[in-house]
Amino acid sequence: MVNHHERLDRTFAALVDPTRRAILERLERKDSASISELAEPFAIKLPAVMKHLDVLDDAGLVTRSKSGRTVTVRLRPQPMREALAWLRRYERFWSGRLDMLAAYAESKEAEARRKGKKGR
Amino acid sequence: MTSLTLVRRIRARPAIVFDAVTTAEGIAHWWGPDAGPVLLSESDPRVGGRYRLRFRMLDGTEHESSGEFLEVVRPERVVMSWRWKGGLEDPGESRVEIRLRAIPEGTELIFTHAQLHDEETRRSHEEGWTCSLDKLEAQTATGT
Numbered sequence: 394m395v396n397h398h399e400r401l402d403r404t405f406a407a408l409v410d411p412t413r414r415a416i417l418e419r420l421e422r423k424d425s426a427s428i429s430e431l432a433e434p435f436a437i438k439l440p441a442v443m444k445h446l447d448v449l450d451d452a453g454l455v456t457r458s459k460s461g462r463t464v465t466v467r468l469r470p471q472p473m474r475e476a477l478a479w480l481r482r483y484e485r486f487w488s489g490r491l492d493m494l495a496a497y498a499e500s501k502e503a504e505a506r507r508k509g510k511k512g513r
Numbered sequence: 514m515t516s517l518t519l520v521r522r523i524r525a526r527p528a529i530v531f532d533a534v535t536t537a538e539g540i541a542h543w544w545g546p547d548a549g550p551v552l553l554s555e556s557d558p559r560v561g562g563r564y565r566l567r568f569r570m571l572d573g574t575e576h577e578s579s580g581e582f583l584e585v586v587r588p589e590r591v592v593m594s595w596r597w598k599g600g601l602e603d604p605g606e607s608r609v610e611i612r613l614r615a616i617p618e619g620t621e622l623i624f625t626h627a628q629l630h631d632e633e634t635r636r637s638h639e640e641g642w643t644c645s646l647d648k649l650e651a652q653t654a655t656g657t
Binding site: 483484487488489490491493494497499 | 532544
């Protein structure tokens with residue numbers, strides 16, 4: 394599974410950069426965007442955005458299709474969505490569980506201290 | 514590897530937190546994602562021992578998870594495998610690790626839930642299939 398792990402490394406390397414993450418977030422909200430639309434909110438020039446898109450494309454996170462003079466960028470959702478859905482589901486689940494666990498352990502601690510005092 | 518890490522600071526000593534995490538009686542007190550009842554809580558917290566947990570949610574659905582204790586170092590660290598029964602939503606096995614560290618106010622708990630490689634392998638296989646089917650569909654559509 395060397396290829397698979399190489400691909401994951403590329404995915405995570407691509408996600409390290411905040412501008413690239415912001416591009417992905419925008420694509421998650423919109424169905425597709427042109428490169429100039431994507432460049433709009435950033436204080437960087439088009440060629441820099443193109444470079445970021447190259448990295449995202451290599452990592453399999455976006456696809457680009459050209460129609461005439463316009464390049465349309467789309468999120469390639471499969472690898473990201475699965476990972477994000479997994480994380481979100483379990484974060485909600487475990488966060489609630491750990492709060493309950495903390496409350497329960499703290500009540501046991503209080504109980505142990507009361508007993509300790511009585512025993513003395 | 515996809516993994517989730519959460520940290521909690523708990524005003525209780527590590528041994529108490531550890532028992533709350535690993536014993537059947539402890540687990541029954543904090544398990545289940547809403548106010549629905551915990552129906553079953555079994556746990557044999559030693560290396561190779563198994564646990565099984567079932568709860569009913571307020572919407573009436575029942576969910577069961579189970580797995581094996583892989584590492585048990587009281588009161589510092591416990592590692593277990595994790596699997597949903599049925600597992601339609603999240604098939605395959607994952608790994609849960611809980612580390613406890615004594616701090617002045619009690620315990621710092623570091624929780625990690627990680628997808629395993631074989632789970633990712635399965636997903637990548639699925640992706641492979643999806644790609645092939647997409648290609649097939651594209652070929653059919655263009656009439657080649």
